[in-house]
Amino acid sequence: MLVIAGLFVPQPQLAHLTRNFLQIKRQxxxxxxxxxxxxxxxxxxEIKGADLRHDLRHAGRNRRRAVNRFLDKVIQLLEDxxxxxxxxxxxxxxxxxFDGRAVYTSSVQSLCATFQHFLAAKDSRGFMVADSRTPALNSTVSHSVFTQKFKATGDAYDR
Incomplete structure (x- = not known):
């Protein structure tokens, strides 16, 4: 299974979200x-999802509860x-x-298009930060997004 996700954050909320996430992380x-x-x-x-999943399945009761409370607070922060x-x-x-590289690249392009439509509906502007596990995938994704952004027929992501 391959999951590629994006998080759209209203710019005025970015500093609040960052500060509060770091407080939750420290807590x-x-x-x-x-x-x-x-x-x-x-x-x-970093807090790795694999570590959280491991703790939910294999850690003691107190750690499992702490992971669930952490996730609840993060979800509440995102909603707020x-x-x-x-x-x-x-x-x-x-x-x-399964050609993971091709699927990964097309998935990120799809998320870019979704973000573009989201920004157009809000009559707003934004930017994306993409990061993968390896420099090689970062390079491939950067190239694929760059070619869409600067193609001869026009900018696919003009927002």
């Missing part, structure tokens, strides 16, 4: 940065800031060939 993971550490130190430490989640999900059939 549920106090070991990520020592007390009094700069917010950047906390921001640089008016953030919207969009995603593309691809399920590979058993024994079927």
């Amino acid at each position: 549920f993971n106090p070991g990520f940065a020592p007390a009094g550490a700069h917010w950047l130190d906390l921001a640089k430490t 800031t008016g953030a919207q989640l969009v995603a593309r999900i691809y399920v590979k059939g058993p024994g079927c060939r």
Whole structure:
């Protein structure tokens, strides 16, 4: 399964969302940065979905509860800031060939188009940040979005 997701955040809410997410992150993971550490130190430490899933399945009761409370607070923060989640999900059939690079690239282009339509409906402007697990995928996705943005027939993502 391949899941590519995007999060649309209203610009006026971005600083609020960032500060509050870092507070939630510190609350549920106090070991990520020592007390009094700069917010950047906390921001640089990632929370991996695989670790959360592992804790939900295999950790003790207190850790499972903490992970559920963390997720509840993050979802509440996203709702409170008016953030919207969009995603593309691809399920590979058993024994079927799956070109992950092509699917990943077309998925990101699809999310760019969805974002473009969202911004047009709001008569607004925005920007995307895309990041993958590997520099090679980053390069491929950057190239695919660049060619859409600067194609000879016009900018596909003019918002």
